[in-house]
Amino acid sequence: MIRLKRIYDPASPDDGFRILVDRLWPRGISKQRAAIDLWARDIAPSNELRTWFHHEAANWDEFVVRYHAELALLPDVVASMRQQCAGRTVTLHYGAKDEIHNQAAVLKPILESEDPAGDDA
Template sequence: MILLKRIYEPASAADGFRVLVDRLWPRGISKARAGVDLWAKELAPSTELRTWFHHEAANWDEFVIRYRAELAAQPDAVAALRAQCAGRTTTLLYGAKDETHNQAVVLKAILESGDAAGEDR
């Protein structure tokens, strides 16, 4: 099971394996407080894509297309994260305020799809 949670929310035992999926470490959060088991910054959107998107809901559909393309270019990294998540509760952590328009939503769908290339089935 893969869950999504803002890194600014308190960690809990129910989170299981906690994976930060932001390229930059979130402001104001110490590593101890974050309780991150893995920082998968290589799977976060590129700096160029993150800057372009700027968490604007109007850019969401194009962001999803571009981010999926970035992930499809690194199938081994996606497969490695999927393997680490297998058989246990995993929480993908993100810093964005928008709970529906962020990279963790896209990455969760890809991890759950089971396809190494990052395409939905």
């Protein structure tokens, strides 16, 4: 099971394996408080895509398309992340305020998919 959660929310035992899927460490949160098991920078959107998106809901549909394209170029990274998630509870953490329009929301169905490209999600 893969869950989504803001990094600023308190850690919980229900989170299971905690993965941060942001390229940058979130402002104002210590590594101790974050209690992250894995910081998966490589699977996060590129700096260019992150800057372009700027967490604007109006850019969401195009962000999803562009992020999928970036992930398609990283099949080994996606496969490794799927292995990290297999058979356990995982919580993908993100720093964005928007709980709907963020990279973790795009990544979750890809990681849950059995299709290497994530197209069956």
